[in-house]
Amino acid sequence: MVVVLSEDSFVDPNTINGRELRATVEAARMFGCRIYPIPVDFEICETAENALAYLPPFDPPVPGIWAGYIPAAERYRAIYDAAAAKGVRLINTPAEYQTAMEFDKFYPLLGDLTPDSIVLSSIDEFPTVEARLGFPVFVKGTIKSNKDQGWAACVAHDSGELEAIGRNLLSRERRSRGKIIARRLVSFRAIDIDKQSFPIGREYRVFVHGGDVLAYGFYWDEYRDTFGLGPADEAAIKTLSIEAARRVGTPFIAVDIGQLEDGRWIVIEVSDGQFAGLSHVTTLELWSKLSSLSIKA
Numbered sequence: 001m002v003v004v005l006s007e008d009s010f011v012d013p014n015t016i017n018g019r020e021l022r023a024t025v026e027a028a029r030m031f032g033c034r035i036y037p038i039p040v041d042f043e044i045c046e047t048a049e050n051a052l053a054y055l056p057p058f059d060p061p062v063p064g065i066w067a068g069y070i071p072a073a074e075r076y077r078a079i080y081d082a083a084a085a086k087g088v089r090l091i092n093t094p095a096e097y098q099t100a101m102e103f104d105k106f107y108p109l110l111g112d113l114t115p116d117s118i119v120l121s122s123i124d125e126f127p128t129v130e131a132r133l134g135f136p137v138f139v140k141g142t143i144k145s146n147k148d149q150g151w152a153a154c155v156a157h158d159s160g161e162l163e164a165i166g167r168n169l170l171s172r173e174r175r176s177r178g179k180i181i182a183r184r185l186v187s188f189r190a191i192d193i194d195k196q197s198f199p200i201g202r203e204y205r206v207f208v209h210g211g212d213v214l215a216y217g218f219y220w221d222e223y224r225d226t227f228g229l230g231p232a233d234e235a236a237i238k239t240l241s242i243e244a245a246r247r248v249g250t251p252f253i254a255v256d257i258g259q260l261e262d263g264r265w266i267v268i269e270v271s272d273g274q275f276a277g278l279s280h281v282t283t284l285e286l287w288s289k290l291s292s293l294s295i296k297a
Helices: 016-030 073-085 094-101 103-113 128-132 159-170 231-248 283-290
Strands: 003-006 034-037 062-067 088-090 117-120 137-141 180-184 190-193 199-201 203-209 212-218 252-259 265-272
Touching: 003 016, 003 088, 016 034, 016 062, 016 283, 062 073, 073 088, 073 094, 094 103, 094 265, 103 117, 103 180, 103 231, 103 265, 117 128, 128 159, 137 159, 159 180, 203 231, 203 283, 212 231, 212 283, 231 252, 231 265
Parallel strands: 003 034, 003 062, 062 088
Antiparallel strands: 117 180, 137 180, 190 199, 203 212, 203 252, 252 265
8 A cells, every 4th residue: 555645635726737736646546545635834734743643653654655846855854754653654765855856966876877067056156167068058956947937047158147047046945955057058859949939859757666667758748749759769768767767766766858869868857756747647657556566665
């Protein structure tokens, strides 16, 4: 049995993210998981123990999965410890969660699987980018980029643009966690370009657990891969995702893969699978496997 700690009761079901979370929880319930609500923060309940007030004790311990939005590292640890005290062991430990979520922690582990990048902790370090990477560069926070604001909010062509994007990200703690990432800009095989001039590359999200690919799908929600995946593409995506997961070492992980213009596939980034959007991954396919996993509790 798998216990799911779900935030779906506390989010707006009319938003895209809310609908996806609701679908995720319904799929988990369909496959026999036991669902328990968890608030999105401690504003009302004050402590992790209070947040899990409705979670009964389990003896022997059972595995758990958190279905919700990306929490701060401190909140993840608090919920992890409170759940463990009741016999529910979340699929990823706090250290494994941080390794998969924070770019500066997983990047050194990926090595040559992903483009060259620099982790910047302050604006004073920005001048090192031109010397080491040159321009243009893709700029993001250690958790998320400003992709929702378009291409111009993510790509710096000179030091002035780098500083402007970097300052914006540093002011958004939930995206940057105090660190800015400058990445060598690469060109993906293009499908389309969105309304904000962001190129829609041939990118896939792959969910991996324990070295096995559970499910994968095209990354961009409102688009389709017009090229279609052949056997060689599927083999490359799976092999690369499994290797990335092995290097990072987080048990349940989402790996984002992209195809360059020359046909090679590379790793873009990874994240904790509990908090990764589904993109075109089929909810039922993913949870049919998650619910039957032999997860160490």
